[in-house]
């Protein structure tokens with residue numbers, strides 16, 4: 001089976017999963033005590049105002065009716081309007097998606113680019129000081145909450161040393177003319193990088209730590225394989241063995257974990273966006289829950305669900321790419 | 333006869349584990365001459381693979397070659413000297429790791445491992461792996477290495493070798509993979525190939541075909557082989573000389589004919605008795621009594637005395653080394669058994685016998701063989 005057919009089949013298989021996600025979130029969101037209209041209109045709104053808003057968002061209909069309407073809407077690509085903002089949910093999400101994707105992908109990049117060398121070195125110098133140091137780093141990393149790391153970073157680098165900004169993330173693709181003190185594209189990029197570094201490291205540390213440990217054990221396992229011993233027996237140098245004969249095989253578990261870690265990355269993004277006041281999806285989802293903005297809660301959840309599903313499919317595809325034993329027909 | 337190409341003297345390789353020192357190879361000597369196939373036979377755990385790894389200097393942690401000598405074409409692969417403090421250290425002349433890698437491994441001595449399923453890297457094509465090793469060890473470029481690979485795959489009996497170069501290991505059967513590994517070893521044109529039970533994982537028909545092919549190729553290329561196996565049948569088929577190993581030491585070393593027809597060690601006798609042969613019924617098969625003891629705390633004296641039907645008191649005290657016991661002086665026939673009193677000068681025959689018959693393992697072995705019914 002070709003890669004396209006496989007991908008399409010996987011996407012189709014994801015539909016019932018997404019339907020489940022929509023159903024659960026819909027009823028959970030509506031189970032939150034309180035009333036979005038009251039939150040929107042403030043302490044003493046008039047009865048007619050309330051009725052108008054309710055009618056406008058269909059809140060006067062029974063729950064099951066609203067559920068069916070919602071699902072039908074989603075099938076046509078309509079996620080409804082935000083009660084709080086009054087805008088279309090899709091527009092709001094499009095606006096907030098950029099910062100979150102930037103944060104998540106840079107954290108992933110940070111985690112991968114640090115964890116893989118650390119893990120490989122750790123495996124190569126097993127039980128030597130470098131190995132112990134890297135294992136200590138990953139142990140601390142795994143057991144430290146990301147928001148705490150973020151707060152400590154702000155305390156040290158923003159308040160005391162005053163070298164890094166803690167708020168107002170600048171997007172690298174922002175228009176230079178719209179940003180004060182930035183004249184050129186390069187200025188924008190530098191500003192963006194300075195803003196991004198603390199949230200990126202805070203969010204990526206957990207992934208980095210977990211990946212380092214997996215990379216280490218995975219490398220150790222592959223290095224004890226008979227085909228590695230065979231390469232040695234044919235005079236291949238240790239560095240070639242590490243780079244070529246062992247490395248590729250050792251990345252298989254890493255890919256699996258990367259796919260699964262998307263959930264914790266999404267969860268972490270919610271916290272980190274709050275700590276660094278980044279106007280991304282994470283903050284949007286938290287605020288919409290506080291405001292009981294049902295359409296927005298639903299919309300953000302669905303988008304995260306899709307991100308996760310796509311992530312898992314990409315994982316499987318890269319698995320088949322690395323390991324010739326995995327073919328698209330076998331994966332079910 | 334010329335000088336041997338490989339000489340192993342009193343080789344000792346130990347594993348330093350949490351439970352204690354495993355004496356996997358504990359004073360083993362043998363040699364390999366040009367253009368011959370030398371067998372190393374022994375039960376599982378006898379130390380055959382560890383001995384093979386020691387010759388390549390590929391023993392992995394926590395194992396270490398701790399004593400003895402290995403010399404290959406006069407070059408010291410393993411060589412120790414005494415320090416003033418009375419400890420051993422490798423000599424300066426001993427080949428460095430770099431020299432081992434660049435001059436010996438693959439180029440002079442190649443190895444074929446036991447499990448064809450685990451020996452090839454699953455993520456690279458068979459052709460790619462062959463080519464890489466040929467390029468390293470034959471100093472040829474990519475396209476020439478490819479041609480050598482195709483040629484050699486054809487020699488070992490892989491149909492349509494050129495088309496199969498781009499296939500991955502999982503697309504080959506076990507027998508075909510083992511042929512690939514044999515081709516890999518031969519194509520580097522080493523002087524010596526160590527084959528560590530290469531046909532054990534295969535079915536008998538395939539094993540037979542491969543053995544025949546190897547014997548032909550050995551003649552054609554004049555390569556020497558160390559053929560590690562636990563199967564005396566295989567030894568009879570392809571070996572010129574054979575070394576019988578027991579618990580890290582040599583029991584008997586002789587030309588194949590002499591070993592089979594003029595056996596000088598009770599362990600070899602026991603191995604031969606356990607071998608299925610067309611002139612014997614199943615009832616006459618006698619599995620070797622008991623199990624081989626652990627190499628971590630080997631028995632005192634002769635290591636075989638706990639299972640030897642001929643064991644006597646003196647065998648508990650004296651551990652015999654393998655000495656020449658041949659009567660005619662054409663080729664040495666070594667055995668490590670005190671029964672050869674004229675060579676070992678211990679009072680074996682006057683020493684009281686140890687009754688191994690009451691040993692449970694032995695009794696079970698006999699009852700099983702005899703009790704299977706004779707209608």
Ligand SMILES: Nc1ncnc2c1ncn2[C@@H]1O[C@H](COP(=O)(O)OP(=O)(O)OP(=O)(O)O)[C@@H](O)[C@H]1O
Nearest residue numbers: 347354356375376377378379380381382383394627
């Ligand atoms: N890495 C290791 N750590 C500890 N002990 C080991 C290690 N490798 C081998 N040994 C021990 O060395 C002894 C000899 O093992 P070896 O693999 O050489 O046996 P073998 O004769 O090749 O047996 P088989 O026919 O099963 O391959 C065994 O007692 C084994 O337990």
Ligand code: SF4
Nearest residue numbers: 634637640647669670
């Ligand atoms: S020395 Fe004794 S125990 Fe050892 S093989 Fe000979 S007879 Fe048996």
Ligand SMILES: [Mg+2]
Nearest residue numbers: 380381382528
């Ligand atoms: Mg073995």
